[in-house]
Amino acid sequence: MxxxxxxxxxxxxxxxxxxxxxxxxxxxxxxxxxxxxxxxxxxxxxxxxxxxxxxxxxxxxxxxxxxxxxxxxxxxxxxxxxxxxxxxxxxxxxxxxxxxxxxxxxxxxxxxxIDFENTVVEDIPFETEYVKDSTMNESQRKTISEGVNGKQEVTYEIVLVNGNISEQKISNKKIIEPPVSSKVSVGTKKATVSRSGSSSGTNRVVSGGRITSPFGARVHPITGAEIFHKGIDIGASQGNSIYAYANGIVSFAGWKSGYGNFVEINHVNGLVTRYGHMSAIYVKKGQQVTAGQRIGAVGSTGASTGPHLHFEVLVNGVNKNPLNYL
Ligand SMILES: [Zn+2]
Structure with missing residues (x-):
């Protein structure tokens, strides 16, 4: 017993x-x-x-x-x-x-x-290398080669008391496959027509910010269950502007479970972008938007622990790593 x-x-x-x-x-x-x-x-x-x-x-x-x-x-x-x-x-x-x-x-x-050890395979997010291209306009970016996440074996040492974690530490990490950086060319030619609101920096969908959570699979260290992050999280200050990734038509603007205040834009060629956790939405469903147009503001609505933009890119309904598109 x-x-x-x-x-x-x-x-x-x-x-x-x-x-x-x-x-x-x-x-x-x-x-x-x-x-x-x-x-x-x-x-x-x-x-x-x-x-x-x-x-x-x-x-x-x-x-x-x-x-x-x-x-x-x-x-x-x-x-x-x-x-x-x-x-x-x-x-x-x-x-x-x-x-x-x-x-x-x-x-x-x-x-x-309970004292146990669990070794799981996790993704290593790839980095993006930017290459300057004087033949392209300043606001343009083009992916030369797509990045690939690496894989690593991570060993967790966990102590559970009555089924709840009381201690958790990583005792070993072994790279199985190193990540491959993506290469993106960035235009340097001054554009003749300036796009209002278009931001500079590596994340042109939001002003400022760094990637706080990458795209890809992660394995829960206790249950072994696989969880998939369908986008990237870009840390940014509350209220910072969020810009449309490209020209398109707003297909959703409103509250969505988990995403909080959420906008989805349909672009050409089966490309769809999604923006989550906004503090404010400035567009309506059915509205036509242009690249760089302000569509909302950074917030922490929905399932979020702090202000950030959750950004997703889908091609023909399949989630792609947004870093290959920024
Ligand atoms: Zn996210």
């Missing part, structure tokens, strides 16, 4: 993980004392004692407009802790009104400490 109790915490762990130890935090004594008959209890009672809790879990219900960041703030808990307590919340941190989230875990009488 006691080992079955321990097992309830090991079943969610990735099958390939190496479990090093499963221990009780509290000392258990198994007494065999025939004289103490009055103390002998039946199996049900024993079960009840083993599974007793000193504290029940505390849940909150997600209200409309809330994200992990605001929930964390209101309940004095970090976004990372919230994610650890609610593994069902994916990397995009999509939550919907009505979802129930644990903000304080249950505390069983008998605490189980």
């Amino acid at each position: 006691v080992s079955k109790y321990k097992n309830q915490y090991t079943q969610d762990i990735d099958k390939n993980a190496k479990i090093k130890s499963v221990e009780f935090k509290q000392k258990i004594e198994i007494l065999e004392d025939d004289n103490n008959l009055s103390e002998i209890i039946n199996l049900d009672q024993a079960r009840e004692k083993i599974y007793a809790k000193t504290k029940e879990a505390v849940f909150i219900e997600v209200k409309s407009g809330e994200n992990l960041w605001t929930i964390g703030n209101n309940n004095n808990i970090s976004v990372e802790e919230l994610q650890n307590l609610n593994p069902q919340v994916d990397k995009e941190m999509r939550i919907n009104p009505g979802d129930k989230l644990v903000i304080s875990p249950e505390k069983p009488m008998l605490e189980v400490v």
